[in-house]
Amino acid sequence: MSSDVLEKRYRMLLRAYPADYRRERADELIDTLIGDEPTTRRWPSAREAASLVRGGLRVYGGGTAPRPTAVLFWQGIHLGALAVLALGVLIGLDDIVEAFQFGGLSDPLTVLRNQGIHEIALIAALVALVAGRARTAAVLAVTAAVVPTVISQYLFLNGLPQWWAPVVATPLIVLGLRRPADVPPAPRANAVLVTAGILALHLIPAGGLRMADAGPRIVVAVMVVAGIAAFLWVATADQRLLIAVVPTLLLGTLHQLDNSGLTGELLRRPDALPSLVVAVLMAVVAVVSTRQRQRTRA
């Protein structure tokens, strides 16, 4: 009986693997996990659970693909485009809510002209990309960068990060159109999950590290460390995330560069240049090490 419960729980954990892989291997994995010896365990060990989740992430990251580097690179840039558009949408929504909170209700048409059109175009590009319509997404991303700016230069002149989102995403989407036929697209549900994870990373209030009070600063420091640790735990198994996070950090850097120029602020802000440099280095290391591993005997 306990073995049935354990098997059920292992099967839940196996959902970390892509559906194709599960179809091929789930029974075999369960057989290996349960083993031959009688067990009274009802719960998988933390070690087995972590190993299964990381195993699933490795498969998603191209670990079993004939060309892992190609999967890492092409799916990484697709996820990067998704993440940067989603971040732009999130920041844009936050700013629109803020605009309405501070007097925008008296002149909603101005808010719509200044921010709403851009937000709608950005959401449309994001939806098209999630739906796998890359060409449409590219056109919509260009539209999001150009048309709202022609109508109102509010976002552009204020150098707001959401204005940069389609600018950063467009070349990635266009580059993604050249994905080789033997590299599969990232599964949609997985792409949405990866995007949500990267957004969660950006929602950590890292700016709080610069607060004067020690108490809140410690809380923020714990959140930052936990967030980075969780990200690295996932991203060292599914290295597409190391590529996908780069454009989102480029957004913060471009925003700072636009607003403050080459000042110390660019180096001090946690979501700007320092994180971008680290992220780029990690992405390069991921691609190079995957290439080497591809050449290495197992």
Added chain:
Amino acid sequence: MGSASRPALREPSYFVLAALLGGPLHGYAVIKRVKELSDGRVTLAAGSLYSVIDRLLGEGLVTADGEEIVNGRARRYYRLTDEGCLVLTEEADRLAQAARVVMDRLPRRVQSQASARHPSTARIRPA
């Protein structure tokens, strides 16, 4: 296919290949055999084992060797390919040569101290 240009096997891959030297094994048996061969140093979790097996399958060093149904579940067996056997032999030879470089130069006193301290678990890392 000169061995000089072939990068070293990683430790889990080395032990998985070594476990299959005795004949085809299924996943759970591979885990047990690897633990036994490495004196308990290499304990593979199932997720890690299948990451290794997937890589070895991709490299053509192991191959699936039949299935049987046990407790209503498919149990797949794996065996070494000729290429896998060759790679494992070359790796073992390389490790033995690397070990000899040190052992031949160690003073006898240090050798006996080391073997007294760790009679069977002296670790030789793949380069």
